[in-house]
Amino acid sequence: xxxxWPSPSSxxxxxxxxxxxxxxxxxxxxxxxxxxxxxxGSAAAAQRPLIDLSLGSxxxxxxxxxxxxxxxxxxxxASSSYCLHAxxxxxxxxVAAWVQRRFAITVDPQREVLLLVGSQEGTAHLPLAVLNPGxxxxxxxxxxxxxxxxxxxxxxxxxxxxxxxxxxxRPVFERLSPxxxxxxxxxxxxxxHNPTATTGAQxxxxxxxxxxxxxxxVLAHDNPYVDLALEGEAPALLRSPGWRSNGIEFxxxxxxxxxxxxxxxxxxxxxxxxxxxxxxxxxVDFNQSLALQAGAIAALEQAMDWPAQLLExxxxxxxxxxxxxxxxGWQVPSSSxxxxxxxxxxxxxxxxxxEAAARWLLQRSGVALTPGVGFGxxxxxxxxxxxxxxxxxxxxxxxxLGLALRExxx
Numbered sequence: 001x002x003x004x005w006p007s008p009s010s011x012x013x014x015x016x017x018x019x020x021x022x023x024x025x026x027x028x029x030x031x032x033x034x035x036x037x038x039x040x041g042s043a044a045a046a047q048r049p050l051i052d053l054s055l056g057s058x059x060x061x062x063x064x065x066x067x068x069x070x071x072x073x074x075x076x077x078a079s080s081s082y083c084l085h086a087x088x089x090x091x092x093x094x095v096a097a098w099v100q101r102r103f104a105i106t107v108d109p110q111r112e113v114l115l116l117v118g119s120q121e122g123t124a125h126l127p128l129a130v131l132n133p134g135x136x137x138x139x140x141x142x143x144x145x146x147x148x149x150x151x152x153x154x155x156x157x158x159x160x161x162x163x164x165x166x167x168x169x170r171p172v173f174e175r176l177s178p179x180x181x182x183x184x185x186x187x188x189x190x191x192x193h194n195p196t197a198t199t200g201a202q203x204x205x206x207x208x209x210x211x212x213x214x215x216x217x218v219l220a221h222d223n224p225y226v227d228l229a230l231e232g233e234a235p236a237l238l239r240s241p242g243w244r245s246n247g248i249e250f251x252x253x254x255x256x257x258x259x260x261x262x263x264x265x266x267x268x269x270x271x272x273x274x275x276x277x278x279x280x281x282x283x284v285d286f287n288q289s290l291a292l293q294a295g296a297i298a299a300l301e302q303a304m305d306w307p308a309q310l311l312e313x314x315x316x317x318x319x320x321x322x323x324x325x326x327x328x329g330w331q332v333p334s335s336s337x338x339x340x341x342x343x344x345x346x347x348x349x350x351x352x353x354x355e356a357a358a359r360w361l362l363q364r365s366g367v368a369l370t371p372g373v374g375f376g377x378x379x380x381x382x383x384x385x386x387x388x389x390x391x392x393x394x395x396x397x398x399x400x401l402g403l404a405l406r407e408x409x410x
Contacts, residue, residue, distance in 0.1 A: 023152045027145060028374020029055065035359050036368050048366030051397045055370075056194065056339055056386045060310050062258040062295075063303035070295035079291035085278060088115045088287050094297045095266050101304065103238045107268055112244075114274045115287050116265040119224045119250035120146045122277065123188065125284065126248065127154035129276035130186055130218045137186035140171060142195055142375030142382075144222065147188040159184070162378040165333070165344075169198040173211055184215045190222035191235050195375045195384040196342045197335035202235040209240045209247055217246065218273060224252035224265070227307030228338040230315060238268060248273045255339060256307030257299045264288060264296045314338035317387040321394050328402025341385040342372070348408035354380055364407065365400035 032054045039045055073079050089109070096109040107113060116122040124146040131137060133155030139147045141160035151158040161176070163169045171189065173181070189208055191200025205221060212219040221237035228234070237249040248269025254260035267277060287293075299306065315338055322332045322341070335341055349357040354371035361383075362368050372382030387394065 020153055020155070024149055027149075028370060029145070031355075031374070032358070032368060032370055035362055039362050039366065039368075042363075044363060044366065048400065050366055050368060051389065051393060051400070052368045053386050053388060053397060054368040054384075055388065056255070057260050057388055058255060058258045058310070058339075059388045059390070060258045060313060062262075063299055063306045065302045066257065066259065066295040066299040069298035070291045073291035073294035074289075076290070079289050081290075083287040083290055083293070085115075085282075085287070087290065088293065091115055091293045091297055092266075094300045095268070098300045098304070099238065099268060103236060105238050107238075108271070111271040112268055112274055114267045114269075114278055114281070115293070116250065116267055116281075117285060117288065118254065118263040119222055119252040119265040119267075120144075121263075121285075122248075122250045122265065122267050123147055123220060123222050124150035124153065125280045126218075126220050126273075126277055127151045127156055127186060129280045130273070131156040132185075135185040136183045137188060138176075138184050139188050139376075140190070140193070141377060142372060142379035143188070144190060144194050145375065147190065147222065148376070151186070151188070156186070160376060160378070163193075163196065164378070169193060169196045170200075170204060171208065173207060181211060181215050184212070184217045186218045186220065187212050188220045188222070192223075192225035192229055192337035194225065195340060195370070195372065195379065195382075197337045197340040198342075199229045199232070199336040200235050202233075202239060205235045205237055206240045209237065209242060212246055213242065219243075219247045221247070221249045223249050224255050225337055225339065226251065227256035228311055228314065230311075230318065230336050230338050234337075244270050246270060246273075248277070253296055253299060256310060257303070258306075258310065259295070259299070262288070262292050262295070264292060311338055314387055317391065317394055320391055321385070321387060321398060324395055324398035325401065328398055329405050330401065339387055341387065343369075343383045343385060345381050345383065346405055346408070348405065350381065354383055358383060361401065361404055364404040365397075367397045367400055 092109040092113040095113045096107050099107050127150040131154045136157045136159050137151040139158050141162045148158045209219050226234045237243050237247050250267050252265040325332045345357055354373045358369050358371040370384040372379030
């Protein structure tokens with residue numbers, strides 16, 4: 001099978017490739033995808049079929065009412081037409097009503113809500129709207145790749161703030177000097193946190209918003225996992241007083257409603273930030289089909305309890321996998337967010353580093369995990385496991401990972 005694009009050495013010398021792409025690199029999910037492709041072409045795959053726990057792509061179903069609404073709307077001619085911003089008004093109004101119910105906060109659907117093609121689109125495009133080339137943006141380390149990637153594509157300078165296990169993966173802003181804080185023009189956070197599976201706390205977001213205010217910066221909070229906290233309430237920027245001055249928060253239908261492939265999400269934020277991001281979107285894309293929006297409206301209005309139902313299933317998977325992996329010799333720290341487990345490399349694999357260890361485990365067990373270093377330098381020494389399969393498959397994955405660990409000889 002041919003590679004999907006030429007290697008750098010095979011490209012013609014005249015082919016223009018931007019420096020931004022050089023800074024982005026290949027991306028952790030592309031590298032893991034290539035490893036999975038190679039595994040599927042090997043003899044080992046016949047003995048051990050692939051178990052893919054590398055992507056946080058939910059396998060649990062969306063609410064039937066959402067799919068029914070989409071199916072009905074598909075029969076309408078307007079669903080196959082381009083959708084401009086004005087036509088998203090019904091969904092934005094449904095979002096505003098959901099925000100009122102979920103957070104007891106009133107927002108303006110016309111000025112403070114924006115439909116997105118996934119929250120990843122919002123976090124990747126926002127820097128284009130708020131950063132000038134060379135300006136600095138704080139990103140957590142580790143973090144979801146689009147947080148740093150969006151800054152790089154905008155020509156900004158990403159300043160990583162290392163998170164540490166011994167500090168509970170809390171962002172310690174005091175590590176930045178007063179001058180470093182003053183230089184920030186954007187802060188990008190996301191709690192519950194991917195990849196560390198840490199729910200976080202409201203005062204972490206409040207502190208970040210206060211820092212952004214002092215620095216004249218924007219605070220962007222990526223919150224697609226707001227409904228997947230295992231205990232208590234997840235933090236939210238919308239609960240922080242003053243978010244209307246310089247804050248924007250991203251939410252998604254992917255996790256809580258099982259609609260990942262439909263790429264439905266929205267931003268709620270300060271009106272000037274919503275307007276700026278909408279201008280970027282006006283250049284980059286149109287909106288999703290009205291049929292998909294009909295499903296999103298149905299999810300918000302008629303299936304508000306669906307995320308809670310999914311959470312209970314994720315909780316059962318979390319507890320099962322923790323028990324099984326621990327009995328197989330793996331160290332499994334407690335997670336407070338439901339979809340992932342953040343695993344330190346076992347001692348026999350530590351000399352490999354997380355990238356090579358993930359490849360080795362895939363070859364020996366047929367289980368695909370994501371190397372922590374793909375989320376940033378501070379993720380080195382860790383692996384992310386996504387709880388996106390049923391109990392029987394998770395049990396099988398745990399058995400295989402345990403066997404591979406016992407066979408590890410380095």
